[in-house]
Amino acid sequence: MAERPPLLSIRNLKVSFDTPQGVIEAVRGVNFDVGQERLGIVGESGSGKSQTGRAILDLTGHRSRVTADKMEFDGIDLRNASRRTMRAIRGDRISMIMQDPRYSLNPVMTVGQQIAEAYLVHTSASRSEARERTLEMLYRVRIREPEKVYRLYPHEVSGGMGQRIMIAMMLIPDPDLIIADEPTSALDVTIQLQVLAILDDMVRERGMGLIFISHDLSLVASFCDRVVVMYGGQIMETLDADKLAEAEHPYTQALMSCLPKLDGGEEDLAVMKRDPAWMDIKAQMI
């Protein structure tokens, strides 16, 4: 990955929210690069992992303030991008998969129409072409009867199928980078892995970049190439996924050790002792 410039490069990203109780700093100086790889962002609730993902697409809402020294996607400076430029990037070049398909799909449109719409918006294809592509895409995300599913409404499909539909919709414009925010957390484990396998294959075949945001450390460790560990709006460490067991940062170690293991003993689980020093603003190396 070293020879190519990264797809997305972020330096000193900060996200804060103005609330009646004062300013909340959700992300406090985050640096990372993403290439054509699977990058995991792991953290507990409130670590800033989701806001980091949203800030890339300018989806943090009107009450937020986003600043960065650098936020560059394929040569485009995302910091000063106009709304028009952002609209052209969103969905077409960078797309986002959310956690729960029940809230992310339009309940009054059939599944097929929604996917076709995503294609029509980003290409100059005709309706019949869009329909063809949609059926092909549904088939690729392993939906057995695409013709039938095309006509279903979101409430008529299961959670696992809904998430595959979301993935089909996000992949149909052929983006360069996908941001997946807890894409499988609402699913059963076997279905979760099946959905990840689809995402995995697509990323490999098309050479896409994937940012996989999750609270599930063991899943990220087994699925991603590299992992960013976040706490209190900052990155504690960035490491190769297969080196998680040898993590150096005490926070990462604590996260690993407080998980019950399938082959573990009956002794009490390790309890995390939070070091206030983890919250100190630190200069972070890439």
Added chain:
Amino acid sequence: MIRIDDLTVTFGTGKHAVEAVRGVSLQIAEGESFGLVGESGSGKSTVLRAISGLTKTWTGQMQVGGEILGQKRSPEFYRQVQMVFQDPYGSLHPRHTVNDILKEPLIIHRLDDKEHRILKALEEVGLGPSFRFRYPHQLSGGQRQRIAIARALILEPRIVLLDEPTSALDVSVQAEILNLLKRLRHEHGLTYIMVSHDLAVVGHLCERIAVMSRGLFVEEMSRENLRNGITKEGYTRQLLVASKGYDREAVDSFVDY
């Protein structure tokens, strides 16, 4: 302590009837911790809700602590059997203080010495008296789940039904709650039935584990067999493989059950 024979739970009537649990039998001894695992829709929570009396449309025989359960149960049953729910955000009344929440079961069961019992319950779940007059929105998720556990324990029950008690919590908080549940069980000699989709969590807290799928018991196994991956049924084996994390090749071998 708990004996269930041929429990069937049906939702809906006529052609819309769905059997969520189909002929489940189990026996749990006093002081034992029994786990029910399965994927969504397997009927694991429904078994718990039928035992607790929250679901009325069941058939079969259930006996808890010597009492044969009918539709109507004695106040004593409701004191002895308590439940902790999954979502600590939904299971506590947002406009009741911790004090109100803990006092309500005491009022219902006409127990005296409320002040002392409330303080003791708070202490047992690791929260000090300073939490007594807080509202749920002033508590973190883990603290809320501790309050829900305190509310269950304040009646000094013998059986606690745990429905995914840690799945809405961060892993570091989950570890604290699991440790707490384990300690309380040993201190009070409680009998647990715990429902979870997470095999590792169930394996940590329970000695005996039943795997459910589509309303049926697929198999029952000991904690040792779970740890060593000794299973009789393909469904369980697949669940075990899937619980170990992502493996591209393993995914291709998955079959639908």
